Amino acid sequence: MTNERPIRVLIAKPGLDGHDRGAKVVARALRDAGMEVIYTGIRQTPQMIAEAALQEDAQVVGLSILSGAHLELFPRVVEELRQRGVDDVLLFAGGIIPKEDITKVQEIGFQGVFGPGTNTNDIIEFVKSHAPVRA
Amino acid sequence: MAQQTALSAPELVDRIVAGERRALARAISLVEADTPTGREVQAALYPRTGHAQTIGITGSAGAGKSTLVGALAREERKRGRTVGIVAVDPSSPFSHGAILGDRIRMQDLTSDGGVFLRSMASRGNLGGLSETATGVIDVMDAAGFDVVIVETVGAGQDEVEVATAAGTTVLITNPGGGDEIQSMKAGLMEVAQILVVNKADLAGSDTAVTQLKALLAIADLGAWTPPILKATAKTGEGIPELVDAIDRHQEHLHSSEHAEDERRALSRKQIVALARASLHRQALEVAHGSGALDDLVSAVAARRRDPRSAAESLLEAVKREWAASE
Ligand SMILES: Nc1nc2c(ncn2[C@@H]2O[C@H](COP(=O)(O)OP(=O)(O)OP(=O)(O)O)[C@@H](O)[C@H]2O)c(=O)[nH]1
Ligand SMILES: [Mg+2]
Numbered sequence: 001m002t003n004e005r006p007i008r009v010l011i012a013k014p015g016l017d018g019h020d021r022g023a024k025v026v027a028r029a030l031r032d033a034g035m036e037v038i039y040t041g042i043r044q045t046p047q048m049i050a051e052a053a054l055q056e057d058a059q060v061v062g063l064s065i066l067s068g069a070h071l072e073l074f075p076r077v078v079e080e081l082r083q084r085g086v087d088d089v090l091l092f093a094g095g096i097i098p099k100e101d102i103t104k105v106q107e108i109g110f111q112g113v114f115g116p117g118t119n120t121n122d123i124i125e126f127v128k129s130h131a132p133v134r135a
Numbered sequence: 136m137a138q139q140t141a142l143s144a145p146e147l148v149d150r151i152v153a154g155e156r157r158a159l160a161r162a163i164s165l166v167e168a169d170t171p172t173g174r175e176v177q178a179a180l181y182p183r184t185g186h187a188q189t190i191g192i193t194g195s196a197g198a199g200k201s202t203l204v205g206a207l208a209r210e211e212r213k214r215g216r217t218v219g220i221v222a223v224d225p226s227s228p229f230s231h232g233a234i235l236g237d238r239i240r241m242q243d244l245t246s247d248g249g250v251f252l253r254s255m256a257s258r259g260n261l262g263g264l265s266e267t268a269t270g271v272i273d274v275m276d277a278a279g280f281d282v283v284i285v286e287t288v289g290a291g292q293d294e295v296e297v298a299t300a301a302g303t304t305v306l307i308t309n310p311g312g313g314d315e316i317q318s319m320k321a322g323l324m325e326v327a328q329i330l331v332v333n334k335a336d337l338a339g340s341d342t343a344v345t346q347l348k349a350l351l352a353i354a355d356l357g358a359w360t361p362p363i364l365k366a367t368a369k370t371g372e373g374i375p376e377l378v379d380a381i382d383r384h385q386e387h388l389h390s391s392e393h394a395e396d397e398r399r400a401l402s403r404k405q406i407v408a409l410a411r412a413s414l415h416r417q418a419l420e421v422a423h424g425s426g427a428l429d430d431l432v433s434a435v436a437a438r439r440r441d442p443r444s445a446a447e448s449l450l451e452a453v454k455r456e457w458a459a460s461e
Contacts, residue, residue, distance in 0.1 A: 005168045006231055006256075031232035038254050041239040048245045052238060055251055057160040085157050134164065 007131045010058040012040045012049045014077065015067040022095060022116075023064035029120035030062075030127065046073060050080030053089060059131045062123075063110075065095040070105060078109045088132050094118065144175035151176075151278050152183065156251065159278045163253055166270040177270050180277035187219070187276040187283045188385045191300060194307030199333040203307060203368035204286045205241045208250060210374045211282045217249040219275035219283040221268060223257050231256075237286070251280065257287070269300040269405055302401065303384045305329045305377070308347065310339035328361050328384050331377060335365040359387055418453045427452040 011027045013020050020042050027037045038056045040048070053061050063077065070093065081089065092112030093105055102113045112126045142150070142161065150158030165173030190207070192200050201222065208218045222237035235254035244250040253271065268285055275283045285301055306327035330351075332343045347363050362380050366373030388397045422428040431449055434440040 005164075006233075008164075027234055031234045034232045036233050036235060036256050038235045038238060040245075041236075041242065044242075045246075048242065051245050054157055055160055055245075055253055057164045 005134070007035045007060060007127060008038065008056060008058045009035050009060040009062060009127065009131075010038045010040065010049070010053050010056055011062045011064070012044045012052065013042045013064050014044050014046065014049060014073045015065055015069045016043060017065075017067040018042050019066055020064065022066075023062075026062060026064065026094060026120060026123060029124060033124045033128070035127070046076035046080045049077050050084055050086065053081060054084045054086050058089060059134060060090045060092070060127055062092045062094065062127075065093065065097070068096070070095075070097055071101060071108075074105060074108045074110060090127070090130050090132060092123070092126065094123070141172070144172050144179060147172070147176050148179045151180065151274070154279065159251065159274065160253070162274050163271050166274055167255065167267050169267075173270070177273060180274055183277040184273045185276070187272075187280050188303065188381065189272050189276065189301040190282065190284045190381060191304040192284060192286045192307060193304060193327070194333075198307040198309055199368045200286045200307055201237050201240050203331070203333055203366065203374075204237075204284055205244065206366075206368045206371050206374045207284060207377065208241070208244055208282075209371070210378045212247065212249055214378065216281035217279070218244075218251075219278070219280035220244075220250065220252040221255055221271050221275070221283070221285040222252065223255045223268070223285065223287045251275065251278075269409065272300055300405070302388055303328050303381050305331055305381070307331050307333050308343060309334045310337045310343045328359055329377070329380050330361050330363045331373075332363070332365050333368050335373060336367045336370070340365050358393055359384065418450070421453045421456045422449055425452060425456060 009030050011023055011030075013023050024039070027039050030037050038052065038058060040052050044052075049061065049063070052058075061077075061081075063074070065073065074093065078091070081087070090112075091110045092114065093110045094114040096116060097105055097113055099115075105113050111130060112123070114123055114126075142158065147158050147162050147165075151162055162173070162176045166177055167173070192204055192207075194200055204220060204222065208220060211218050220241070222235070222241075224233060224235045224237060233256035235256060237254055238245065238252060241252060244252060255267065255271070268287070272283050272285060283301075304327045306329070308330065310332060330347050332340045332347070334340070344363050344365065351361060351363070362383075364373060364377055364380060366377055368374070387393055419428075427449060431440070431445040435442050435445050
């Protein structure tokens with residue numbers, strides 16, 4: 001009973017663009033910080049992301065988006081999660097999200113929004129301090 | 136973010152039995168973390184196990200296990216069976232972090248309501264895979280999946296451990312893995328009930344089959360002789376034949392003639408493996424905690440003592456500690 005449980009984070013790329021370098025950098029940084037990162041790859045639909053988060057019992061879901069479709073896709077991810085009763089995950093987003101959209105993305109439910117050039121240490125800190133505790 | 140009120144073990148059990156996938160996901164986490172609730176759930180669900188075909192997929196790194204698990208799951212779905220998958224990935228032992236990437240190759244299965252895929256780090260912990268995998272397989276079995284597939288990293292001990300957790304263990308090798316096959320211990324043959332030469336699209340698969348046959352000839356087999364199959368997991372070729380072979384082995388397990396013996400043999404292996412893992416972990420915890428091990432190490436390294444009597448002393452220290460904590 002001494003297993004210390006690492007934080008489980010799902011990293012996914014919704015939308016149609018195929019560049020996942022940024023997502024992989026974040027995945028590796030979180031792994032090196034001791035987390036278990038489930039990496040699902042590119043072109044994920046909101047349904048796939050929500051279903052994977054459910055099956056993996058992820059505490060945190062991080063989405064990377066470059067296509068500009070965040071205001072269209074993010075609410076659908078939140079809705080799919082809600083439909084599955086996944087109501088206690090921490091959401092964060094990275095990639096290219098224009099400054100004027102940051103507040104909107106936060107209102108959708110993404111507590112953390114990280115633009116290009118973010119120091120991965122900031123993401124690690126954010127996840128560590130905000131990830132929901134699992135009893 | 137607020138902490139969700141944790142469900143009790145009986146609540147989790149009810150929801151899992153009712154088919155609630157979120158409860159299943161949560162229970163797997165608790166079993167994996169070996170919490171008291173996790174143990175309670177496992178114990179309560181155990182009488183409901185026994186419905187699923189449990190299949191272990193093992194073999195050396197890069198043999199194509201993940202690809203084959205995906206292909207296998209698709210074939211099982213074609214046959215109308217629901218599938219639970221436990222994909223075990225190596226974790227970097229350094230920080231205990233891990234990147235689990237098996238979902239990438241099974242994306243189509245994520246959208247299939249008849250499939251539940253769970254990724255797991257092997258953690259490199261002392262208890263090893265057997266404790267966790269056995270529990271997670273049981274929970275998926277009790278949740279009602281027709282087939283439960285576990286993929287494990289083929290690192291030595293794990294191959295034996297997965298065999299204790301699954302009803303049918305499939306060992307994956309490759310063409311050109313001749314040296315590897317030669318050096319494989321006959322014991323490994325004895326834990327696998329089906330042998331697959333994957334990547335049969337590459338040259339040399341017939342040679343690999345011949346080598347496996349030779350190894351089987353000297354293995355100590357029981358009533359079941361492992362078939363040797365060729366497959367190309369990447370294209371799905373040979374996978375229907377693999378499912379047929381698994382079905383035949385499962386029939387063998389359940390046939391009136393062998394069922395009782397096989398069930399007892401599997402239960403015995405599971406109990407012994409779990410007890411050994413637990414003993415190992417507890418003993419080392421005591422040994423490290425008390426500093427007894429370090430003292431003995433110094434004595435043996437300086438050749439003031441022999442390792443064998445040092446091991447005995449260590450065991451004595453562990454027993455004293457246990458007696459004191461009672
Ligand atoms: N040519 C060929 N390549 C294959 C076949 N099956 C898998 N591979 C390739 O073999 C490589 C390893 O495949 P995986 O499925 O990741 O193998 P694995 O055994 O799960 O690997 P680890 O989990 O890392 O030990 C990948 O590049 C696959 O595309 C096959 O049937 N033929
Ligand atoms: Mg694999």
